[in-house]
Amino acid sequence: MKKFIIGRREKISLPEWDLDMISSKVDTGAYTNAIHCEWMEEKEINGKKILEFKLLSPKHRLYNGKLIQTEKYSQKKVKNSFGGAELRYKVSTKVLMFNQEFETEFTLSDRSKMRNAILLGRKMLKGKFIVDVDETNLSKKHKASQP
Structure with missing residues (x-):
């Protein structure tokens, strides 16, 4: 499978949750995605x-107030950015990048003190992407270049 080059920040779409081109931070140090x-x-x-x-804070420009319901969820112990263990809910959805859609998991997390509402971790990146830290928003640029 061809690997796409992505930057340190990327715009992703989460069609099942009605979120389009939302900024996310690519973090190869994190294992799971968080939103x-x-x-x-x-x-x-x-x-x-x-x-x-x-999802998101009511102050976020893409906040839509949509009530999402799922039966497919679990709880997962996650090490937070401060090294402490936290129990979080884990849910699945489709991510759209480079005109490709794939199923992935997100933990639901309080990221109010973080710059980006979404963190993309190694589990999703593995086998699909190569990270170029000099770049940003390559998936958005790819979308713009499509006929």
Whole structure:
């Protein structure tokens, strides 16, 4: 499979969550992807466990207030950027980059103190991308160059 070159920051789309061309930080030191989430709630609906959540901060320019519900989620112990262990919800969705769509996982995390609402980790990058730290937004430039 051809590997795409990406920069240290990339614009990605998450079509199932109605987020288009959202800025994300590429972090080869992180294993999993993370996305900013300030509100999440586990519920039982018709005997099934459901996770409801809203992504991003209401202050974020791409915040859409969409209530997302999923039965496909789990909890994962993650080492946060300060070295402490945290229990986070993990959900799956499709990511669109370079006109390619692939399934990947995100942990729901408070990234309010971080510059980027999304962090892309090694698990998603492996086998698909090569990181060039001199560059940014190569997937967006690729989209613009398409006929």
